[in-house]
Amino acid sequence: xxxxxxxxxxxxxxxxxxxxxxxxxxxxxxxxxxxxxxxxxxxxxxxxxxxxxxxxxxxxxxxxxxxxxxxxxxxxxxxxxxxxxxxxxxxxxxxxxxxxxxxxxxxxxxxxxxxxxxxxxxxxxxxxxxxxxxxxxxxxxxxxxxxxxxxxxxxxxxxxxxxxxxxxxxxxxxxxxxxxxxxxxxxxxxxxxxxxxxxxxxxxxxxxxxxxxxxxxxxxxxxxxxxxxxxxxxxxxxxxxxxxxxxxxxxxxxxxxxxxxxxxxxxxxxxxxxxxxxxxxxxxxxxxxxxxxxxxxxxxxxxxxxxxxxxxxxxxxxxxxxxxxxxxxxxxxxxxxxxxxxxxxxxxxxxxxxxxxxxxxxxxxxxxxxxxxxxxxxxxxxxxxxxxxxx
Amino acid sequence: xxxxxxxxxxxxxxxxxxxxxxxxxxxxxxxxxxxxxxxxxxxxxxxxxxxxxxxxxxxxxxxxxxxxxxxxxxxxxxxxxxxxxxxxxxxxxxxxxxxxxxxxxxxxxxxxxxxxxxxxxxxxxxxxxxxxxxxxxxxxxxxxxxxxxxxxxxxxxxxxxxxxxxx
Numbered sequence: 332x333x334x335x336x337x338x339x340x341x342x343x344x345x346x347x348x349x350x351x352x353x354x355x356x357x358x359x360x361x362x363x364x365x366x367x368x369x370x371x372x373x374x375x376x377x378x379x380x381x382x383x384x385x386x387x388x389x390x391x392x393x394x395x396x397x398x399x400x401x402x403x404x405x406x407x408x409x410x411x412x413x414x415x416x417x418x419x420x421x422x423x424x425x426x427x428x429x430x431x432x433x434x435x436x437x438x439x440x441x442x443x444x445x446x447x448x449x450x451x452x453x454x455x456x457x458x459x460x461x462x463x464x465x466x467x468x469x470x471x472x473x474x475x476x477x478x479x480x481x482x483x484x485x486x487x488x489x490x491x492x493x494x495x496x497x498x499x500x501x502x503x504x505x506x507x508x509x510x511x512x513x514x515x516x517x518x519x520x521x522x523x524x525x526x527x528x529x530x531x532x533x534x535x536x537x538x539x540x541x542x543x544x545x546x547x548x549x550x551x552x553x554x555x556x557x558x559x560x561x562x563x564x565x566x567x568x569x570x571x572x573x574x575x576x577x578x579x580x581x582x583x584x585x586x587x588x589x590x591x592x593x594x595x596x597x598x599x600x601x602x603x604x605x606x607x608x609x610x611x612x613x614x615x616x617x618x619x620x621x622x623x624x625x626x627x628x629x630x631x632x633x634x635x636x637x638x639x640x641x642x643x644x645x646x647x648x649x650x651x652x653x654x655x656x657x658x659x660x661x662x663x664x665x666x667x668x669x670x671x672x673x674x675x676x677x678x679x680x681x682x683x684x685x686x687x688x689x690x691x692x693x694x695x696x697x698x699x700x701x702x703x704x705x706x707x708x709x710x711x712x713x714x715x716x717x718x719x720x721x722x
Numbered sequence: 723x724x725x726x727x728x729x730x731x732x733x734x735x736x737x738x739x740x741x742x743x744x745x746x747x748x749x750x751x752x753x754x755x756x757x758x759x760x761x762x763x764x765x766x767x768x769x770x771x772x773x774x775x776x777x778x779x780x781x782x783x784x785x786x787x788x789x790x791x792x793x794x795x796x797x798x799x800x801x802x803x804x805x806x807x808x809x810x811x812x813x814x815x816x817x818x819x820x821x822x823x824x825x826x827x828x829x830x831x832x833x834x835x836x837x838x839x840x841x842x843x844x845x846x847x848x849x850x851x852x853x854x855x856x857x858x859x860x861x862x863x864x865x866x867x868x869x870x871x872x873x874x875x876x877x878x879x880x881x882x883x884x885x886x887x888x889x
Contacts, residue, residue, distance in 0.1 A: 639756060641785040642732070645724075649733055667756065679753035715738045715789060717760045717781035 338651040339697045343537075343629055343690030344486055344514060345655055349580065350539040350691070356583040357541065360576035368573045369564060378575045385582035389546060392585050393531060394522040401547045401565050402578055406513040406534035407437040409547040412558055412569065413509045413530045414441035417478050418450060420554040421507075425475030427451040431463050431492070432673045433485050438511055439669075442480070451475070460622040461490035461674050469500050476504070482511040484519070487670045487686060488621030489630025491519070498527030507553060513537055513545075514627060517588030518596065529553060535577065539691060540584030544577035591691075599689050600628040602698050606687065607631055609702050614709055620671060620684060631687040634671075635709055637718040639682050646708045652701060655686045725820035728790040735789055737796035741779040746844030748836040750863065752870050757784035757829060759792055761836040765804075765844055772803045780836075787826035791833040794818050799837055808841060808856065810834060835863055 340348075349357075360381070366374030368382045383397065390397040403409045418428060430442045432454040439454075446452040453471045457463055463481055472479075479501050484491045494510050501508035509530035512521060516531075517538035523531060531548040535541060549555060549568070561570025588595075603626075607619055616636040635643065640656030647654055656668075667681035676684075689698070713719070724732075741762035751758040759782045766776030778799050780792040794815050799807045812830040816822050822830060842860045845852050852860075 637783065639784050639788070642789060645729070645732060645786045679756070682753075682756040715735060715781065716783045717758055718783055 336651045338653065339700065340653045341687045341689060341693065341697070341701065342653045342655050343693075344489075344627075344686065344688035346536050346542065347539050347690055348692070349541050350584060350587060352587060353540055353580045353583045357576045357580040360579050364575075366575075368575060369562070381579060382573060382575060385578045388582040389533070389585050390548070392517070392521070392589055393528075393533070393548060394524050395548050396551065398566075399548055399551055401549055401568050402573060402581075403545050403547055403569055404543055404571075404574070406435075406511065406532050406537075406545045408558070409532040409534075409545050410435065410437045410511055411441050412547055412555065413532060413549075414438060414478070414480060415445060416555040416558060416568075417507055417509070417530065417553065418445050419556040421477045422450075425473075425477040427453070427473050427476040429453045429455060429468065429471050429476060429479045431455045431457060431481045433457055433461055433487075433490075433670045434480065434482055435486060435511060435513070438480055438482070455481070457490075457673050459674050460625070461485055461488045461620075461670065462622060462625065463492050463497065465493050465496040465500055468497050469504075472500075472504050472506060476506050478507045478509060480509040480511070482513075483515040483521070484512075484627050484630075485621070485670060486514050487668055488632045488674065489514075489627035489688075490622045491515070491625045491627065494528065495526040501529075502527040514630075517585055518592065518628065520592065523548060523550070535581035535584060538584050538588050540581040541577045544574050544581045546581070595691060596628045599693070602689050602693060602695060603628060603631055605695075606689075606698050606702070610705065613702075614706050617709075618680075620674065620676065627688075629689045631689075633685050633687075634676065634680055635683045635685065636680065637683070637716045638709065638712040640684050642712055643683075643685050643708065646712065647701075647704075650704050650708070652704070655688070656684055723823055724786060724790075725822075727818070727820040728787065728822065731790035731793040731819065732786045735780075735793040737779050737793065737800070738781065739779055740781060741777065744779075746840040746842075746847065748839030748841070748843060750836045750839055751784070751788075751832050752867075753783075757788040757832055758782065759784070759788065759832050759836045761792070761795070761833075761840045763799075763837075763840045763844060768803070774801060774803050775799050775807050776801075784829070785826070787822055787829040788832065790819060791815055791822075791829045792836075795833040795837055804841055807837060808853075810837060835859075839863060 364378055366378045368379045386400045387397040390400045428442055428450055442452050455463055455467055481492050481497050483494055498508050507529045510528055511532045513534040516533035529550040534545040557568050559570055564570050564573055618634045620632040620634050644654055644656050667678045671681040744762035745765045746763045748761040762779045763775050764777040765773050768774045778796045780796055782788050782792040798810050812834045815830040815833055838859055
């Protein structure tokens with residue numbers, strides 16, 4: 332057996348640890364400041380105020396007004412609320428929805444849920460880098476189109492979509508535009524007005540905040556049907572007692588991300604590029620999935636010929652490295668990733684994909700360690716495979 | 723998700739690699755589903771002059787479970803008579819591994835099928851009588867292969883191209 336060495340976490344697109352500075356800020360809200368935000372007494376008022384401060388911090392981060400932010404429990408919930416909530420509330424205007432074919436399952440399945448209930452759905456194709464052509468959005472728009480949803484950056488291959496251009500087209504045509512920014516909020520600058528975004532999903536646990544909270548930006552004046560029936564929390568749009576400790580953490584994490592965005596982006600893209608360049612040079616029969624430059628600063632996605640991703644992941648795990656094949660949610664499924672297939676990657680090649688996502692706490696020495704061990708692991712698995720390198 | 727035994731086989735697979743001058747080869751699986759298993763056997767005789775699987779090796783493209791089941795079946799088959807080897811079931815493979823996640827049970831089927839095909843290949847090449855059960859199983863496996871080949875013609879061609887196996 333191989334001795335367990337230091338563990339190195341390179342799966343920051345799946346989730347991130349809570350930054351210690353964030354955790355410290357959250358702690359009083361579990362015990363001392365525990366009130367319900369809608370209570371009228373002093374316990375309620377003190378957290379009510381904190382909730383509104385948090386809302387303001389997050390709204391400012393994307394150039395929105397604070398009343399346009401709805402707190403939810405997860406990006407999945409925000410995306411469900413955006414797609415299903417807007418479609419149901421606006422069906423008098425039309426029943427056609429456009430989404431990209433590489434959206435996260437929660438967007439795709441929300442859209443398909445609507446399709447099963449009489450809505451029309453267009454799933455836009457992408458090019459081999461995973462890019463949406465904004466002109467394809469224009470062509471797909473019909474008289475009855477009410478909503479377009481294209482993610483800001485893809486969670487598996489890291490491709491950054493031209494959302495400002497898509498937003499401009501949607502605004503011209505007077506159609507609501509939603510973007511899932513779970514992978515970009517706090518990492519890439521967003522301005523909902525400049526980019527003509529009407530709805531935006533942001534998540535806390537992908538940017539060093541706690542799990543269990545996220546938000547939906549909903550432009551003032553857009554009608555939405557809540558997913559749940561309940562009381563008056565979040566202006567009736569998302570009833571449920573508000574998760575104050577998590578939201579406080581979300582806001583603190585947002586503050587830190589904004590302050591350190593430039594420096595973090597530079598550091599991570601440098602590590603990313605070193606990893607990509609070196610692997611492509613030292614390991615034969617490897618390709619990069621996703622776009623070479625229009626790419627998240629923390630995302631690397633390789634495709635290794637002749638071997639399978641899960642096997643590669645588990646061998647790396649043996650050496651203490653945590654990575655992912657495609658999307659973390661897919662690891663209990665057998666099919667090749669829908670994102671890679673949409674990029675026209677052949678199924679047998681898609682099976683050999685590996686996603687490495689770095690973060691705030693990744694050190695250059697971590698990448699060096701990975702670069703030391705990866706060629707050996709790939710080689711070992713290739714020696715078990717019936718497919719070989721051509722001599 | 724995986725048992726310790728599965729991980730042990732995966733981390734240190736037994737009997738892997740290509741076998742030159744094998745007596746029989748079983749090739750099963752397909753690239754579309756993401757698992758390909760090749761099993762090579764060499765036949766010898768035991769002290770009772772019965773034919774046995776003297777040596778066995780595998781080459782597998784696939785997940786943790788595919789590699790572990792390949793390794794496990796080589797352990798199970800080595801030294802067994804042909805008759806005994808044909809009786810190795812997927813349940814037997816799963817048991818020696820201490821269980822498999824439900825979604826990965828098909829890997830044990832693949833391993834059992836690969837052994838059946840390797841033995842069939844040996845018997846056929848040497849113009850031996852083929853038990854009726856074995857012939858039937860072989861026909862079913864061939865048919866499945868044809869259906870997949872027809873459905874995914876391009877991908878099967880890729881598979882052929884990727885392979886540089888000396889005949």
